[in-house]
Amino acid sequence: MKRNKSWITSIVIVLLVMLSTACAANNTEPNAAKENDGGTNAGAKEKEERVFSSLKGDLTIPVEPQRVIGLSVVYPEFLYALGVTPVAVQNYHDDFPSYLQEAFKDTLKMGLAQTPDFEAILDSQPDLIIAPTWWADKDYDQLSKIAPTVLLPQRDNWRDELRDISDVLGKKEQAEKVIQDLQTKEKEAKEKLHSIVGDETVLYMMVMDKEIVIYGINSDRGIFIHKALDLQPIEDFPQTELSLSISLEKIPEYNPDHLILQLDDESSEAVQNRYKEMVNSSLWKNMTAVQNDHVYVVGGKEWFSLGMSPLADTYAIDDIVKAFESKK
Numbered sequence: 001m002k003r004n005k006s007w008i009t010s011i012v013i014v015l016l017v018m019l020s021t022a023c024a025a026n027n028t029e030p031n032a033a034k035e036n037d038g039g040t041n042a043g044a045k046e047k048e049e050r051v052f053s054s055l056k057g058d059l060t061i062p063v064e065p066q067r068v069i070g071l072s073v074v075y076p077e078f079l080y081a082l083g084v085t086p087v088a089v090q091n092y093h094d095d096f097p098s099y100l101q102e103a104f105k106d107t108l109k110m111g112l113a114q115t116p117d118f119e120a121i122l123d124s125q126p127d128l129i130i131a132p133t134w135w136a137d138k139d140y141d142q143l144s145k146i147a148p149t150v151l152l153p154q155r156d157n158w159r160d161e162l163r164d165i166s167d168v169l170g171k172k173e174q175a176e177k178v179i180q181d182l183q184t185k186e187k188e189a190k191e192k193l194h195s196i197v198g199d200e201t202v203l204y205m206m207v208m209d210k211e212i213v214i215y216g217i218n219s220d221r222g223i224f225i226h227k228a229l230d231l232q233p234i235e236d237f238p239q240t241e242l243s244l245s246i247s248l249e250k251i252p253e254y255n256p257d258h259l260i261l262q263l264d265d266e267s268s269e270a271v272q273n274r275y276k277e278m279v280n281s282s283l284w285k286n287m288t289a290v291q292n293d294h295v296y297v298v299g300g301k302e303w304f305s306l307g308m309s310p311l312a313d314t315y316a317i318d319d320i321v322k323a324f325e326s327k328k
Helices: 001-046 075-081 118-123 133-146 158-169 174-197 220-228 249-252 269-279 310-325
Strands: 049-054 057-062 069-070 130-133 147-153 202-207 212-215 242-246 258-261 294-297
Touching: 049 118, 049 147, 057 147, 069 075, 075 130, 075 158, 075 310, 118 133, 118 212, 118 249, 130 133, 133 147, 158 174, 174 310, 202 220, 202 269, 212 220, 220 310, 242 249, 249 258, 249 269
Parallel strands: 069 130, 130 147, 202 258, 258 294
Antiparallel strands: 049 057, 202 212, 212 242
16 A cells, blocks of 8 residues: 555656646747747848938838839839839830830839829839939938938939949849840941941931921930941031921931931820921922931830930830841
């Protein structure tokens, strides 16, 4: 009987030890898990954000933003060139250019106004807004209440703008590749066009609803046509002017061998009427380029950002080489 009592006592002691151990484990495990979770979350948070030195001071921005808005008409093209599809854009034309239509099919169009559509921007739930300071400085306080907003300096060359944006997104290598790929394409196009045109002169003209504009070699479009592609400009264009607004009667004064003609907005009735008036006039019909069938009509929205965006320039190179080859 005494032996049985000792045996029972031993069992009770073992059970108490097991129970004590289990309780200790239950009290310890949640704390350990909490510490592990805390370490993981802290590391993730550190990876998700970084401090960027902007024109408005240091900003905390996402390392890999998922919902980006680039204000101004050209910034969305820079974003897409760097592999980022904006969630909302400001747009001049009702439709996107063909080289962006599929990519931007789910992108909100906010129109183009002096004051951006703050409600649309808010509804788009951006985690980052990027804009040139000359475009959005006046709206910075309101924009920064919606999402971290980086204002970038005004640049004379789109390549510098692309590099600025790539710095914000951490995509510097991709920006340099975009620039290099375009340089390669320009070189190949230059060789093809020279074999077709040689030293014959080329003029770039745009028909707008209220005016006809021609572009010199120092404008964005002129730099692309006459420097990047090395097409010979006419001799009589004033070297100090970026562009000139001319009347129909002045057209004979600028008489190139080849004429690149852009309609500002193909869907505009006013643009179409001005274009018809021009091409039906005797002044137009007597031009050298017209008589030799060396007029190349290009699209409005596809060429809208020409000389200001690598995507627009890439599209235009293919367009112009195809047009010149078709009439050689």
